[in-house]
Amino acid sequence: MNSPQTLASARPLGVAVIGYAFMGQAHSNAWRTVANHFDVPAFEQKVLVGRHAEAVATAAAKYGWSESATDWRSVLERDDIDIVDICAPGWLHAEIATAALAAGKHVLVEKPLANSLAESEAMVRAAQAARSAGVRSMVGFNYRRVPALALARQLIAEGRLGTIRQVRASYLQDWLADPDSPMTWRLRKETAGSGALGDIASHAIDQVQFLLDDTVTEVSGRLHTFTSERPGPDGPEAVTVDDAAWATLSLAGGAVASVDVSRVALGQKNALRVEVYGTSGSLTFNLENPNELFFLDGTEPIEVQGFRRILVTEPEHPYMVGWWPQGHVIGWEHSFTHQLRDFLLAIRNGTDPSPSFEEGLGVQQVLAAIEASSAAGGATLPVVGPG
Numbered sequence: 001m002n003s004p005q006t007l008a009s010a011r012p013l014g015v016a017v018i019g020y021a022f023m024g025q026a027h028s029n030a031w032r033t034v035a036n037h038f039d040v041p042a043f044e045q046k047v048l049v050g051r052h053a054e055a056v057a058t059a060a061a062k063y064g065w066s067e068s069a070t071d072w073r074s075v076l077e078r079d080d081i082d083i084v085d086i087c088a089p090g091w092l093h094a095e096i097a098t099a100a101l102a103a104g105k106h107v108l109v110e111k112p113l114a115n116s117l118a119e120s121e122a123m124v125r126a127a128q129a130a131r132s133a134g135v136r137s138m139v140g141f142n143y144r145r146v147p148a149l150a151l152a153r154q155l156i157a158e159g160r161l162g163t164i165r166q167v168r169a170s171y172l173q174d175w176l177a178d179p180d181s182p183m184t185w186r187l188r189k190e191t192a193g194s195g196a197l198g199d200i201a202s203h204a205i206d207q208v209q210f211l212l213d214d215t216v217t218e219v220s221g222r223l224h225t226f227t228s229e230r231p232g233p234d235g236p237e238a239v240t241v242d243d244a245a246w247a248t249l250s251l252a253g254g255a256v257a258s259v260d261v262s263r264v265a266l267g268q269k270n271a272l273r274v275e276v277y278g279t280s281g282s283l284t285f286n287l288e289n290p291n292e293l294f295f296l297d298g299t300e301p302i303e304v305q306g307f308r309r310i311l312v313t314e315p316e317h318p319y320m321v322g323w324w325p326q327g328h329v330i331g332w333e334h335s336f337t338h339q340l341r342d343f344l345l346a347i348r349n350g351t352d353p354s355p356s357f358e359e360g361l362g363v364q365q366v367l368a369a370i371e372a373s374s375a376a377g378g379a380t381l382p383v384v385g386p387g
């Protein structure tokens with residue numbers, strides 16, 4: 001394994017992003033922004049990688065990359081590339097990430113970690129081997145870096161809610177509500193692994209574990225596909241993944257959670273909602289209003305108790321010191337900028353960033369248990385760790 005570039009070396013860290021569609025654009029935007037707002041180690045936006053030469057060259061010029069390339073393997077051979085940020089679809093994560101780690105590159109990979117447990121386990125093994133050589137790896141559950149959700153975790157850790165009893169997490173979208181919306185790689189099991197489950201329940205489950213700093217031990221789940229065929233380029237194609245998923249979860253610390261996700265919830269655009277209920281307080285959040293966290297302090301006299309809106313825009317709030325003067329709101333894309341800030345600081349400080357590949361695997365294990373439970377008619381099943 002090659003040695004990673006560390007702070008001791010004088011030149012800026014060289015960055016490659018693989019993938020230039022939605023997530024490649026979101027990550028590129030964060031790479032373009034992060035050093036304007038946070039004190040991070042110097043880096044250069046070297047190369048954007050994609051399959052179609054012309055399209056990736058156009059995207060690279062637009063998103064601030066010095067060059068573009070079509071062969072990710074040759075990019076991994078380059079000595080001037082230190083960080084590989086993988087925004088390619090899930091079926092490519094394991095192959096690219098394990099090769100990049102073996103080449104001594106620090107790796108950030110979009111969620112979900114991979115499409116299967118076997119691939120996720122291989123990625124964890126690669127990350128562990130690389131870690132001992134100082135190579136860092138992280139999975140991109142960007143919503144951990146929404147300031148309001150980071151604040152929610154702090155309040156829970158400080159005991160402001162008492163003992164957590166119950167969490168409701170839902171992630172509702174409607175971009176597949178129209179049965180005539182066309183087939184994409186996200187609707188084929190062999191390319192996407194699963195549907196709403198892997199794509200957005202992964203975020204909701206990660207939030208439950210992140211907010212409570214706890215682990216899901218048992219699940220009962222159900223998956224459903226409402227539209228089983230969609231128009232493809234050569235006629236109708238079978239949809240082989242779920243449109244929606246539901247699960248109840250038990251956590252090691254004694255809390256219970258419900259998760260429901262959908263990509264056909266007409267009218268819900270990108271609604272990641274979280275409600276946390278403890279013995280002495282409650283919190284609610286909706287990503288469609290990302291600067292707001294609602295907090296109820298159950299220790300106040302009952303006649304003045306009520307949910308209070310915290311506008312999470314003060315420099316005292318997580319990440320906000322990097323942005324505008326107090327009171328100025330930020331948006332969805334900032335979570336990716338914060339994610340890069342934390343990843344780059346971990347590289348500079350020689351620490352392991354979170355969520356690690358192990359944490360990503362933990363989410364995959366919960367997803368796999370929900371899928372197995374659904375296949376078994378909703379049976380309650382344990383979350384099974386690696387072999």
Ligand code: SOE
Nearest residue numbers: 022111173199200203263270
């Ligand atoms: C599509 O459902 C999607 O782009 C997810 O893949 C992302 O993780 C989420 O942030 C927004 O919705």
